[in-house]
Amino acid sequence: MREDTAMTFPARYPGAMRVAVADVGTNSSHLLIAEARGEGGNYRVLDVLKDRTRLGECLDAAGKVTLEGEVRLQRALTRFRQLSAAAGVPEVQVYATSALREAPNGAEVAERAGQETGLYPVIISGEREGELTYLGAGHSVDFGEDNVLLDLGGGSLEFARGGPERASDVLSLPLGAIRMTRAHLRNEPPTRQEVQAIQNAARGALAPHRERFAVRPGTQVVLSSGTAEAAAALLAAGGGRPPVSVNGCSVNTVQLGALLERLRDMNAGSRARLPGIERRAEIIVAGLAVLHAALEALGAREAVVSEGALREGMLIEELRRQATYVGGLSARQRSVLTTAERFGANLAHARHVTELARDLFARLVQTGERFPEEARSLLTAAAGLHEVGQIVSQSAHHKHAAYLIRHAGLRGFAPREIELVAQLARYHRRGGPKPTHPEYAALPPADRGLVSRLAAVLRVADGLDRSHAGQAHVRYLTRMPWGWALSVSGATPLDLVGARDKADLWGREFGPLTVTASNR
Known part of the structure; x- marks a missing residue:
């Protein structure tokens, strides 16, 4: 009974949705965990944690964050992740303000913190900080x-x-x-x-x-x-x-x-x-x-x-974003969301990868690439479920995901469609599809081609949110004489590396892909 409750507690609807946000300031860092109550951004605070990181004390003569500052930041983020995980919220949206924004090495410090703790602080502008604080104060x-x-x-x-x-x-x-x-x-x-x-x-x-x-x-x-x-x-x-x-x-x-x-x-x-x-x-x-x-x-x-201030504004924005996402789902997509929640998937990451995958897919279609009518729906389902295997273990979680999807009882999908979704999740990381893989080889030729092409899209989309910051967005995807040019905005350095590393299957299916960052 306790296991069932733990698996299904993060609710599927805004009335009980849980969100965790944190802000990293010059004097202190704060974590806020809350649960949505009805509509309109209303919420109930479940837990808060304040860590006096005092990054303002940890700047050298050139204004760079010192090693002591990095240690303090990583220690705070580790505590935030542990507390949010205990509350049933696997993802924390972290924004960093003035201290990291102005430090010459702020971006590097944020990237190392993300790699060490799994929480990537997104450095926001002063204007963005003001907008979010206004939103929080207004509530x-x-x-x-x-x-x-x-x-x-x-x-x-x-x-x-x-x-x-x-x-x-x-x-x-x-x-x-x-x-x-x-x-x-x-x-x-x-x-x-x-x-x-x-x-x-x-x-x-x-x-x-x-x-x-x-x-x-x-x-x-x-x-x-x-x-x-x-x-x-x-x-x-x-x-x-x-x-x-x-x-x-x-x-x-x-x-x-x-x-x-x-x-x-x-x-x-x-x-x-x-x-x-x-x-x-x-x-x-x-x-x-x-x-x-x-x-x-x-x-x-x-x-x-x-x-109410910055973190409250962050919380309200995230609750609204998730409510909009859930409210726009079809019954079939809600089945995917239910399954993702049941297996403790990171819903914020899954949502963003889904958005990126859909965007990349749409741009491919616009350039003349042909896919069967069912392709977008299958890609959407796989993007939402690609990390469910982590409930078994991080190692080989792509293989565990395929197994769980096959046996999860997805509603609205035919057996063949469930198998295709499982294989797409199977190939979102590590090696791509090979004729020596039994399940892949058992597919009809047309389905093998579909899995390989959609997996190529999913891999790049997943790479673009490698930091789990949820900030990368596609600016344009252009077919070039030598291959494809993909420009993205909002991507962290880790996201860019992730997309480039996972563009191998894309290169095999569509042609070489070059990923560049845009400041616009």
Whole structure:
């Protein structure tokens, strides 16, 4: 009974879908595991984990992440993977922000972390970070027709303006609390001149963009950051016990200025004894100085604090993406999804490989390649099930997948179709089809050709998500005199290597394939 429950628990419908997301910041890294509740991005938090990686402390003179920083990052990702796996979520979507974004070796550090831990941190732009944070904040506080969000991290400060649903204008400035602490604070407690230097730097950086984010009649200003939450808790406590949650609390700009002056007069030890400040005592002064200067520059008299931020936005986006995917499935495809869940497949990876395989297939057809009518459906099923064999073992999981598919009781498929799907999954990795393979040799000639050609597509699609980051997308596939040119966007270095390594069968069936990355 327990085994059946474990195998079928990750539900097939948005009402009980589970998702895990994590963000890697300059000061700390966070994991959030949640379960969808109904529609519209509603969810219930199942577990959270915060790891104070403090990558901002692990930068050398050239701004590169040091070996100590790599160790901290990999340790955090390992813990995230273990906790999410225990919650029945095999995949964690990881986004990295300012620390890795600005480090000259950030991409290399992310790739090594992915290889070591199995979780690949996708480095996102400041604008993308702002969009996702706006989405997360909008599900934590009630957004009106015009909202301006300030999200302060360790390395950067994001501004986002928009309506109830999404941000329409986003800006990222290098004004993070850790960055400004390291750049301007030399004394303990900090001097007024040092704090003034931080505020002047914030005003100067914002000045060219002030009109874009200035407060207008009816504008709601929202703060999203650990600094803002800590300040709101101190102001709400008034010397007593701080509230359990400050989400939705209003903070007055004048009060923030007075709190900044109060904290500036204290040394780090004294600040650390204040509730909620313990672990940010060294950076709270710089963080408050930036927020106070920015609010004044924008003409904001008060702001609302949101506890929803980047990872909540990531979570909502992923839940919506999965709900859309599931909602668009046919009954036959739902049978594939049920089987994939039953065997604990990585659904996010399976979904993305399916999308890539369909895209590659469609572009082949557009160039004049001919396939039987059933080909797309068979490819879709195989892409969704190609890794189910990992429930048996990682080694030879392609062979285990073929066995499980044959005996899984897929609904809506004829016996011949099930065998073709099984063989496609069998050849998604390692060696391609050979006449010496008994099951392959037993197929009629037309089916052997179909398996080989569709397996070639599946292998490249799987390679393009080698990192399991779910970011690679096909820009174009062009037939050339010498073969094929495939351009992809969003691919990690590991994805590019994966696609090139697995293009061998494609070369045999269609001609040589060259895979290149595009920044567009």
